[in-house]
Amino acid sequence: MKTVDVAPSDTVVRYWSDTTHDEHCIRFGDDAQLDGGGVVDLLSQHLPAVAADLLDFAASVYAIDRMVRRPSYFGYDNGGDWARKLKAVFPVRDPDRWTQAQNEVHALLEWLTDDLWECTFVPTAGSGLRSGQNYLLSVLPNGIEPILFSGGMDSSAGLAVHGQTQPLLPVSVVTNNHMTKVQRDVLDRLPGIATESRHVRFRVNLSRRLTGPSGQIEQTQRSRGLVFLAAGAATALTLGVDRLWFCENGVGAVNLPYIRSQLGAQATRSAHPRTTAGMEALLRKLTGTRFTIHNPLLRMTKAEVISAVPSEFTAAMAASVSCDTSFASRVKGHPRCGVCTSCLLRRQAVASSRYPQLDERLVYREKVSAGTEQLVAMLWQASRMSDALRSDAPWPALAGEFPTILEAARYIPNDALTSMFTTYTREWPLFMDSLGLRVDEWFGQDGDRTNDGHHSG
Amino acid sequence: MQLSSPITATELLAERFLSRVAGAGLDHMLPTLVADGSYTMVQLRDLFARLSYSAPMAELRDRFIRHPSGNGLRTPNRRTAVKPLRELVDTGLEAL
Numbered sequence: 001m002k003t004v005d006v007a008p009s010d011t012v013v014r015y016w017s018d019t020t021h022d023e024h025c026i027r028f029g030d031d032a033q034l035d036g037g038g039v040v041d042l043l044s045q046h047l048p049a050v051a052a053d054l055l056d057f058a059a060s061v062y063a064i065d066r067m068v069r070r071p072s073y074f075g076y077d078n079g080g081d082w083a084r085k086l087k088a089v090f091p092v093r094d095p096d097r098w099t100q101a102q103n104e105v106h107a108l109l110e111w112l113t114d115d116l117w118e119c120t121f122v123p124t125a126g127s128g129l130r131s132g133q134n135y136l137l138s139v140l141p142n143g144i145e146p147i148l149f150s151g152g153m154d155s156s157a158g159l160a161v162h163g164q165t166q167p168l169l170p171v172s173v174v175t176n177n178h179m180t181k182v183q184r185d186v187l188d189r190l191p192g193i194a195t196e197s198r199h200v201r202f203r204v205n206l207s208r209r210l211t212g213p214s215g216q217i218e219q220t221q222r223s224r225g226l227v228f229l230a231a232g233a234a235t236a237l238t239l240g241v242d243r244l245w246f247c248e249n250g251v252g253a254v255n256l257p258y259i260r261s262q263l264g265a266q267a268t269r270s271a272h273p274r275t276t277a278g279m280e281a282l283l284r285k286l287t288g289t290r291f292t293i294h295n296p297l298l299r300m301t302k303a304e305v306i307s308a309v310p311s312e313f314t315a316a317m318a319a320s321v322s323c324d325t326s327f328a329s330r331v332k333g334h335p336r337c338g339v340c341t342s343c344l345l346r347r348q349a350v351a352s353s354r355y356p357q358l359d360e361r362l363v364y365r366e367k368v369s370a371g372t373e374q375l376v377a378m379l380w381q382a383s384r385m386s387d388a389l390r391s392d393a394p395w396p397a398l399a400g401e402f403p404t405i406l407e408a409a410r411y412i413p414n415d416a417l418t419s420m421f422t423t424y425t426r427e428w429p430l431f432m433d434s435l436g437l438r439v440d441e442w443f444g445q446d447g448d449r450t451n452d453g454h455h456s457g
Numbered sequence: 458m459q460l461s462s463p464i465t466a467t468e469l470l471a472e473r474f475l476s477r478v479a480g481a482g483l484d485h486m487l488p489t490l491v492a493d494g495s496y497t498m499v500q501l502r503d504l505f506a507r508l509s510y511s512a513p514m515a516e517l518r519d520r521f522i523r524h525p526s527g528n529g530l531r532t533p534n535r536r537t538a539v540k541p542l543r544e545l546v547d548t549g550l551e552a553l
Contacts, residue, residue, distance in 0.1 A: 259484035373488035380487055380498060442498045
């Protein structure tokens with residue numbers, strides 16, 4: 001496959017942190033690879049400068065985020081010292097423009113990672129990438145827009161549901177070959193909507209020198225979503241369109257903490273509406289024009305998303321992977337774990353969707369039971385939601401129990417959030433029944449079973 | 458509770474803050490306690506609720522209002538008066 005380093009090979013990003021005071025650096029092309037072959041093959045010989053800068057910047061932030069250990073993973077143990085102070089100098093092709101966007105950069109990074117960032121921008125010493133030239137754009141349908149595609153259930157469903165009426169170009173970021181295979185398997189099962197030959201894929205890899213012998217120094221990777229968004233935005237800018245599709249169900253996007261000891265970005269904010277709004281603001285500042293990141297699934301539960309998929313595309317949904325650990329697993333065949341919160345949410349959603357048999361052939365690495373801590377945490381959240389939503393004033397009660405929902409309420413009306421989480425809590429008993437769990441032992445005698453939880457699509 | 462006076466508002470705010478801190482600590486233990494079968498979730502919900510509205514929490518709230526920065530703040534003393542032997546023998550463990 002024809003590949004190219006999107007970042008110039010001599011780009012060096014320097015950074016400091018409050019935990020590693022010495023200056024450190026990342027050398028692109030050596031320590032970190034950002035392979036834009038997917039773009040070059042499909043769209044353009046060269047990216048627009050702002051798109052190339054965006055990719056370099058996001059990949060650099062991701063590398064720094066992985067290389068600086070947080071003082072404590074559970075910040076609550078030591079008085080909330082989960083956050084880091086990070087300072088970095090980014091070589092870019094248009095430093096004036098990036099310097100003007102410094103407030104937007106800091107706002108986005110601090111929201112995503114909980115860290116304090118001090119970013120400065122200097123002219124790149126590298127040869128840089130020239131402005132875009134038309135390449136194979138003519139083979140793409142008119143009006144095509146990019147859609148972020150991970151190979152997970154929601155992005156696959158987004159393609160299946162909306163790709164029928166709007167030409168969509170899947171954009172992926174991959175870190176290993178199995179991820180590539182899963183994405184290809186899903187696209188192969190979406191005939192007439194997407195094909196592997198029209199799939200923009202970025203590959204991001206960090207060297208072992210940077211990440212340590214275990215493969216990663218810091219595991220939280222809160223900036224990973226930034227790379228994904230940057231890849232989509234860079235593709236949109238190269239296509240010359242001002243809209244990017246980002247499909248994530250509302251419960252997952254808002255991502256309320258399961259337990260009250262999860263603080264701030266410990267519950268990931270990758271798909272949160274404030275994150276996409278922050279990215280929109282940054283792009284507006286960098287390009288001087290309006291840019292929209294569109295999530296059509298934002299008011300739906302995952303079960304509702306699955307139910308909305310036309311029946312001819314269920315094989316694509318079954319081929320998608322939602323597991324947090326499957327891609328990195330070294331077990332032959334990369335089986336899903338079955339017990340991470342992503343696996344459990346998928347299992348809950350499939351059970352109450354109109355396709356309850358969707359995953360019946362899957363074999364999981366671990367068995368889920370009442371002793372599965374992740375399940376306990378999810379049910380604890382659902383039971384507290386259920387209590388709040390059955391009160392006389394559901395919205396104030398929900399906001400009182402989950403104060404971080406107020407961040408989402410800036411972008412989604414209160415009644416839509418109330419309705420979505422009510423639906424979500426009513427979906428749980430079906431999955432619990434399938435596990436042999438008694439709802440009254442988890443939700444109390446008043447547990448909400450006011451409907452059967454099934455979605456007819 | 459009505460916000461009928463500044464002190465009511467202060468008490469409410471302090472109570473809410475302490476409830477959040479306590480909730481974080483309690484929730485941290487919850488998955489393990491339920492997963493290992495020590496408690497059901499419903500039992501823990503009752504226990505956590507009782508703890509939130511217990512007398513030591515009310516006293517802690519008053520102390521916190523007097524020390525809002527946290528400097529000098531101490532937890533209320535445990536009031537476990539020594540009981541006579543006969544009373545101890547005749548009392549169930551749960552009631553102690």
